[in-house]
Amino acid sequence: MKIEHDLHMIKGDGDTSYARNSSTQRKAILATKHMVEKAMKGVFMELKPQSMVVADLGCSSGTNTLLFISEMIAMISEENTSDNNIRKCPMEVQFFLNDLPSNDFNHIFKSLGQFEQSIVQDCARIGLKPPPHYVAGVPGSFYTRLFPCNSVHIFHSSFSLMWLSQIPEHLDSTMNKGNIYIGVTTPPLVAKLYLDQFEKDFSRFLQFRCIELVSGGQMVLTFLGRKSNDVVHGGGMMNISIELLSQAVQTLVAEGRVEKEKLDSFNLPFYGPSVDELKQLVQQSELLDIIDIQAFELTFDPIDKSELKEGITTAPAIQDNVHEATGHNIAAGLRAVMEPLFASHFGESIIDDLFTLFACNVIRHLASAEEMSSVTAISLSLQAKVAR
Numbered sequence: 556m557k558i559e560h561d562l563h564m565i566k567g568d569g570d571t572s573y574a575r576n577s578s579t580q581r582k583a584i585l586a587t588k589h590m591v592e593k594a595m596k597g598v599f600m601e602l603k604p605q606s607m608v609v610a611d612l613g614c615s616s617g618t619n620t621l622l623f624i625s626e627m628i629a630m631i632s633e634e635n636t637s638d639n640n641i642r643k644c645p646m647e648v649q650f651f652l653n654d655l656p657s658n659d660f661n662h663i664f665k666s667l668g669q670f671e672q673s674i675v676q677d678c679a680r681i682g683l684k685p686p687p688h689y690v691a692g693v694p695g696s697f698y699t700r701l702f703p704c705n706s707v708h709i710f711h712s713s714f715s716l717m718w719l720s721q722i723p724e725h726l727d728s729t730m731n732k733g734n735i736y737i738g739v740t741t742p743p744l745v746a747k748l749y750l751d752q753f754e755k756d757f758s759r760f761l762q763f764r765c766i767e768l769v770s771g772g773q774m775v776l777t778f779l780g781r782k783s784n785d786v787v788h789g790g791g792m793m794n795i796s797i798e799l800l801s802q803a804v805q806t807l808v809a810e811g812r813v814e815k816e817k818l819d820s821f822n823l824p825f826y827g828p829s830v831d832e833l834k835q836l837v838q839q840s841e842l843l844d845i846i847d848i849q850a851f852e853l854t855f856d857p858i859d860k861s862e863l864k865e866g867i868t869t870a871p872a873i874q875d876n877v878h879e880a881t882g883h884n885i886a887a888g889l890r891a892v893m894e895p896l897f898a899s900h901f902g903e904s905i906i907d908d909l910f911t912l913f914a915c916n917v918i919r920h921l922a923s924a925e926e927m928s929s930v931t932a933i934s935l936s937l938q939a940k941v942a943r
């Protein structure tokens with residue numbers, strides 16, 4: 556598996572694209588808006604930059620990428636016009652959108668014209684003027700240096716830093732047979748190799764970003780993670796979904812459509828951390844202070860059940876429909892993220908059947924599950940220590 560080549564979300568805006576199947580990630584961006592706003596205000600008050608440099612790392616393409624930019628623009632136009640900050644020249648913003656080179660940057664760039672029009676209209680509606688702003692793409696791994704020293708005021712990253720730079724070092728095809736991640740039958744040594752790789756990658760990420768951050772700059776980083784230190788079950792629906800996807804591959808192996816060795820040699824380059832693991836790594840780096848850390852649950856459901864009239868939710872037929880809709884939603888969401896990795900390892904020909912089997916597994920699981928299907932997101936607000 557070549558991460559730089561094979562890890563990318565489904566491109567464009569077709570039915571299976573990431574752009575159309577990333578509502579859970581969108582919820583995370585909306586849920587952390589207050590943390591981004593606090594970071595922006597902190598930088599604004601402390602540094603009063605004439606132009607602010609903001610980098611979104613692991614931006615992907617589609618409405619979520621643009622949502623982050625539009626939120627920042629709205630916040631900065633309010634700040635520019637607030638009584639405390641009347642300036643001769645409004646603060647300008649440079650946005651850098653980073654992702655791996657195989658990301659669909661063209662899709663972002665093509666949508667910028669229409670996006671600009673909507674920004675101007677949205678701001679005018681509330682009597683504001685958008686700040687002068689500029690958008691550029693930065694292809695490359697965030698596990699390498701991406702920007703000059705002391706050049707970025709705010710780093711943002713949402714639902715991206717769980718992706719590792721590689722399959723855990725020393726993990727070979729005999730060690731995690733039948734699994735594609737840390738599953739119920741995974742030996743503890745394999746879980747340890749996953750944690751080791753995450754520690755190595757995240758520590759390197761923090762080191763590089765601290766070099767690139769201006770003194771007084773801030774970061775807001777959101778992970779798909781676990782609500783407890785239990786590495787097999789602590790991620791709730793995150794762990795369950797990957798286990799169910801693993802079972803779908805096992806079914807294809809049993810049907811003779813996928814070789815067993817192919818399954819045994821496939822391990823996701825992914826690790827969902829816990830709050831404790833993240834805290835410990837930031838503290839160990841001795842580079843940053845944690846301003847805030849929050850864990851919250853995001854539901855997968857395409858239908859907000861609270862909007863269903865009371866009583867209706869108890870009707871079994873409606874419940875079945877909700878499970879089915881949720882199951883398909885979860886399968887489409889995972890497919891938009893995982894398909895290129897699976898297609899490169901197992902071949903394109905099994906993809907449709909794999910995700911159909913997976914959707915069935917999820918629907919069956921939801922029908923018997925007692926808990927609501929949700930994943931845990933963890934957000935960190937960080938500021939570089941003053942003496943570096």
Ligand SMILES: C[S@@+](CC[C@H](N)C(=O)[O-])C[C@H]1O[C@@H](n2cnc3c(N)ncnc32)[C@H](O)[C@@H]1O
Nearest residue numbers: 580613614615619654655696697713714715718
């Ligand atoms: C699930 S998407 C999240 C996209 C977007 N931030 C959102 O919230 O919808 C994860 C993104 O991280 C990117 N990514 C993973 N590893 C990366 C790396 N080492 N460097 C840069 N981007 C990476 C992937 O290519 C993908 O576009």
